[in-house]
Structures are given as structure tokens and as C-alpha cells.
Amino acid sequence: MKGYHNLLVALLVTLSIICFCDIYLTEAHNGEISVELIHRDSPNSTLYIPNETPFQRLTNTINRSFKRINHFYRRKLEETPYPQEEITDANGDFIIKFAIGSNHLFQMGLADTISNMIWLQCQSCSSCYKQDFPIFDPANSTTYENVPCSADACGSIPNQYCTENVCQYQMKYVSGAISAGDVARETFSLGTNDPNKFISFPKVVFGCGHVNSGITSTNFSGIVGLGPGLFSLTTQLGNSLFNKFSYCLVRAYESNHVSKLNFGDHAIVSDPGTVSTPLKYGPKGDLYYLNLEGISIGGGKRINLEVEADLANDQGNIIIDLATTLTFLPLGLYGALESEVTSRIISERVPSPIESLKVCYKSTLDSIEVPIVTAHFTGANVMLNRDNTFITVKDDVVCFAIVPSTGSFVYGNLAMRNYLIGIDRDKNTVSFFPTDCSKH
Secondary structure, three states: OHHHHHHHHHHHHHHHEEEOOOOOOEEEEOOEEEEEEEEOOOOOOOOOOOOOOHHHHHHHHHHHHHHHHHHHHHHHHOOOOOOOEOOHHHOOOEEEEEEEOOOOEEEEEEEEOOOOEEEEEEOOOOEOOOOOOOOEOHHHOOOOEEOEOOOHHHHOOOOOEEEOOEEEEEEEEOOOOEEEEEEEEEEEEEEOOOOOEEEEEEEEEEEEEEEEEOOOOOOOOEEEEOOOOOEOHHHHHHOOOOOEEEEEOOOOOOOOOOEEEEEHHHHOOOOOOOEEEEOEOOOOOOOOEEOEEEEEEOOOOOEEOOOOHHHOOOOOOEEEOOOOOOEEEEHHHHHHHHHHHHHHOOOOEOOOOOOOOOOEEEOOOOOOOOOOEEEEEOOEEEEEOHHHHEEEEEOOEEEEOEEEEOOOOEEOHHHHOOEEEEEEOOOOEEEEEEOOOOOO
């Protein structure tokens, strides 16, 4: 069966390669697609602010994590399946490069594993925020088509309405920001190992935003949803690429290496040493969840998670989120973990330069000696080293990057660093393989 799949992908690649000579976006080998995930604070990012200090960037990163966790908690309380979204500058730590339309226009969108739709700024623009590269103009593409109100796709879009038989979307953000416009189908293109050739995916449903206001972060095209919903990029490409994707994250501020998002056979994670755990989707089926059973420190006794009543189900109890940096744990589990970790570290403890980080030491990330923390998921034990559990706050100060939460719980991207993480939506599994992501 795998050989048959490989043949189908090879045919897809052969039939849909297009020429695009301006930029290099991704690599693909025999249909195995790897898209660059650029950290928003990398010098290679369009969101990079050169005059920010490392401490300012770190503070913004921590603030985004807390905005995300607050959003998850509100989202859990909402009765509607599609609650108001969080403010846009909390919508992603990573940018995806891609091209759109028959004219193959270069775009950069914030990658978000809790968003279930793609939207981009479009001309003609009655209200748009600043972006330094051209805004997509449907009039210049022969493959663009509006989705009519009668289409099944229109009825499945959250908060949709109709104007002159054209399906409309409206994404409202808690801050008062908004993106609204036409629901459309268009060709999205991802690259190959030849910088002049791309693989195109026709008729991808997205929001073509003519009104985009109140958005504080600028210089990105829009949001590229990677969630489990019908209209995320991962779901829409899933039928062509076997419903699998994976990613491998390097250190945030590296400029010589980039993180990768993989599709198709390249997304299969099965190397020796791989561990897998069931993938859950939460009570509303719109987020990626895991089941965390407990944590152990340095090979010691496991601290079990005392499951609260509302978590005692088969929907998972911790969100795995690409766009949240920190890991958030229940108060009881966090308290026991903090006590064990601090008792084993001999470095000098110092006051935290950032109020929301509770445990800090006078040391560097490369020199501090910390115990291995093992996250015990159902069927999978994932070992976290100092790169996964501590973060550099100042030149000589590092802080514990796992924090307590009274609401929702999140397994953040720092804990995923230097793991190849595969999400298989056919088998409903998440797989972890420890590796050097700068070489992957």
C-alpha cells in the first residue's frame, strides 16, 4: 500500500509542478514536502524588529504564551463550537512561506495549530494593515473563484453570511480586531528542492480579507490554520498527503537553521526510538490534545496527574500547541514538579526578571545542570532536557519554562524543541523522535 501511495504522490508532483523563479520556500523529494517554519523573532522573519533587545523579545514571547492560555480557558467555557478568537499577535510564533494564485504571488502567514481556517489580506482592500510584500489581488489570478452561498463549503464556515450570492466570512478577535471578506477557492503552492519549481494544490478554501482592522502585529499576510477543522491547511492538503504532518523545531533565534513543517511520506515518524501516544481532539473536536498521566524527574518516582472531574474523559487533558512557548500544568502537578526540580539544582537561585516566571537561576543554558524531566503520556514517555525546560532570560539568568495554570493546560513548543513530532490523523497518533532539528 505504501508503494501505491508513493506512486500517487509522484504522479501528483509530476503533474502539478509549476515555475516560480523569485523565491525559495521549501524542499520536496518524491512528493515529500518540507516547508520552512520561521520563528517570528528570527532575523529571517518579516516580523523581526531589529531594535528590540533579546529581553524585550523574550518578554513578548512570555506574554503571548499567557494570552494563549487565557484564550484556551475562555474557549473551553464557550458554549458555541466556534468562539471568538484571541488577538492576532498571540496567534503564532512561526511564519509559513507559500505562494498563491496562477500568478504565484509570494505570501507569509502566521502558522497556528488552534486556528481551523486560512485567511489572507486581499485587494481591493477597504481596510488593510501594513505588509511589505504585495497583497494578493484576485483580479490577477485566473484560478481564483468565489464560493457561492449554496455551496456546502459555505454552510460549514463559522460566522458566515451571504452578499450577492458570495459566501462571506468574519473573524472577530477579542481585542476588537477583525478580518472579513469573501470565502474563495484558490491554488496554493508549496516548493520543491528546485528553487524554480513548486507543487500546486488547487481549490483550497480560504478567506480573502478585504477588511482587516485593529490588528497590532503587521507585515504578515494572514493566518494559516493548522488545526483539525475542515478548512485548515493541514486538513485540506490531507487527502493528497495521507493526513499526516510533522514538524521539527530549532532554537528560536537561530538564523543559520530553520524549523520545518513536513507533509506526506516525509511526515512519517518511525525511526528507532520513536514513541507514540493517542491523538485526541478535545470536547469540541477543534484542538489537538494529548493525555498526560504524570511526570517524573531524573528517573525518580512518577508524580501522577490527579485528573479533575472535567478532564476524566477520553478527550485528552493537555493541548499540544505549536504557537505557545511555555508549558502550563495543573497547580498540584506543577507544585510537586517544582519542588523536585529545585531540590536537585545547585546553581544560585535569583529573583525572576519576569514576574510570571517563578523559578530562576544565575547561570547560562549551556552550563546549568538540571535533571531530566520525563512527561508520561499514554503509551509514550518523552524525556525533556534543559533546552526543553529552561529558557534564557538574560545573559546570566535562566528560568524554568514550565508554569502553573488554573484553567487549561498546554504542552508548549519549547518542550518540543529538537523532537521530530508527527501527527497522523488517520491513525490518530502523535509520535515523538528525539533528534537534532538543525540537521533534520
